[in-house]
Amino acid sequence: MSAAEGSLGTRLWDRVTASDPGLLRLAAGSRTAGSIALTLAVLTALRVPVPHLVAGAIASMAATFAIREKQRSQQALTLALGLPVALASVTLGALLNSRVIAGDLFFVVLIFCAVYSRRFGDRGNALGLIGFQIYFMSLFVGATGHTLPALFGVVTVAFAASALVRFVIVYETPAGVLLRLREAFRVRLAQLVSAQLELLDAGPGDADKALDAVREGTARLHETALMIQGRLEQGTSDESVARLVQRRIAGAEISAERLGLLLLTARSSERTDTLTLHLPGAPVPSGGREP
Template sequence: MVADPGRLRLRSAARAVLGVGLAVAVSGLVTHALPAAVAGGLAALLALFTVTDARVPAQGLTTALLPVVGFPVLALATALHGQALARDGAFLAIVLGGVYVRRWGPRGQALGIFAFMMFFMAQFLRAVPEQLPVLYGAMLLALAASSLVRFGLWCFERRTPPPAAPAPLAARGLARPTTRLAVQNTVAAGLALGVGQLVSGERWYWAVGTAWWIFVNTASRGETLVRGFRRVVGTLAGIGVGLLVAVPLHGAPLPTVLLVAACVFGIFYTAAPSYSWMMFFVTVMAGLLYGLLGVLHPGLLALRLEQTLVGAFGAAIAVVAVLPVTTHAATDAWIHRALLAVRRCTAESARRLAGDEAADPSPHVAELELVLGRVRVAVAPLLHPLSPLRARKERAALVIARLDECARQARGLAEVAADPDASHDARLTAACRRVEEALHALVPVAAETEAPARAVEPAAPAHHPGAERALAHLHHLERELAELAAPLLGSGRPLAGA
């Protein structure tokens, strides 16, 4: 497992266990109904997992809006119980709208996911309108309990507010990422729904759920295909454990509850670094829940694998045939963004070293780190062990290594610039201009959209340890940018074009 700086994933996972556990306990004790407790636990898990606004007040507002959006969808799903054609059409409409609202950022994504999962949950529980009052009450209690934990008992975001995510790539019409994904996901869900119903008239919604979740946080054809593969791998491993653990338990309450808590922890702890591990824990938890409901048997787990394969193939067909965005195109755009972030870091650091106290490179350093995270996600399909594109795989690895080193040098330069005792050195002017020229060679469009950084000429040169360190960072940065030219602008199909 990858490193966990600040133990953020560990704290999030532990808090999730506490929040979901309290939510299930409260909703179960008040309603005395197992389906209501399951609904409450799912609502709490979704609130803790999907609400990712950068600021705590915004998180609170998004959490409060979840039932406003989700409860009407749940009512619609129960009203259409038994009306297959209308139900299927409504489900696809929820998929389309739930993806499209991602254009409004983290809040749109959280509300869209919650709406989709309310329709999904209605199929999972086979809910009917008569159950709505108890389900609503259980979920309101669960959201209140999980919010008490998140915003009251254990609100570590107040001490370490997360940085805002990088803005999505700009586009219009069907080229807009959210619009394109909405169309792709709806087509994938339609294929999964149709084939899934041929496989099973009762558990077809698993295929739709697979198709939906594969498209969350993906931007290119390669990302989506790799995510589908990882989902199948995680599901297959989870089914194996379910056969060994969940089936023999026969829904025994105490061990099942303890194992579900362990799965909740695993979902939150592994979600960021490994989609396969997250799906492993989701699959085991689903098996345990079916055991509690008294319907678990080996055939049901085999059916879940079949429906997962159906959903994954539906997603693969849609992402390849409908408005495809190649891995090359997505990688190109994010590498371009990363190089522009390097340029801004360097320009602001140079201004600060030149004596401009208003210059602050730290926001650009934070932006660079976030954009590099998106570059790694975009390049991941090329680095996958099963990727047949060996030459591009080697170039992708080289680009990532060079960009990481650029980020390290830009971060070091910003730290030197923040030193109030570091004075300007005349040599910094020439070094900054060389870095500027190297960046323009890689992304010349930046020269048209942004004015080049102007270093302030000093009255007299001054040699200072801070300036010497700044020069070292600039020289290293210039060298790394020169080494990026070969994989980015070399012969053959480039990873990122000019």
């Protein structure tokens, strides 16, 4: 019974690992939800009014999901720079709240700046997004000069909660992410091989469906390989280890693709090219041998 439960648990965990390589989406969602919950808990304990609770939730969400850097030191620097940007946005929102035309014109300019800041990389994108979101928040809650001190405190609490959740509660290291990505690659490779075996055994009526599963598995495996490639530099400090992992991932991916081509060729009397594996809608090779 325990062995069966362990096998079931392993299969379920493999599904989770394959559906979310590196558990990146789970970690991002946990950070955002956790920072919002922590911000609301602190502000509720301080008995702030409801509009300030809304402002805190929006500020916490913006401070959390806007940051995309992979290195923790870079994340900390961006978060630290984001606080004065957020405070400046709140101030401008409060000052321009009663000036409709000037406020609308500035809002358009701010949108342009937020989009243009993406050319400066992840940090520029994050600061532009924080500035836009916090300015929108100040308009949404009707910020005025009299409420600025309280809103400054709310935004500061939101950024502090975001930092606590990111760097303490939902702790994530580049090496840990790389390890989970490699595990996801292993699981997706196993799923692709299973799909290839089903294609080999599929009858004429099920061949198209089986081929679609192989195509999807091949694309998912390639996606995971690219994610590993993007994390190698941060995930390991040993360059030789990084090159070894890169070679093994590339070798496994190429081998899986060649196996798929061999299986497709085995089903037909003609040679199969790689487009059949990657191009949606490409027909299954016809004629020839039955599996």
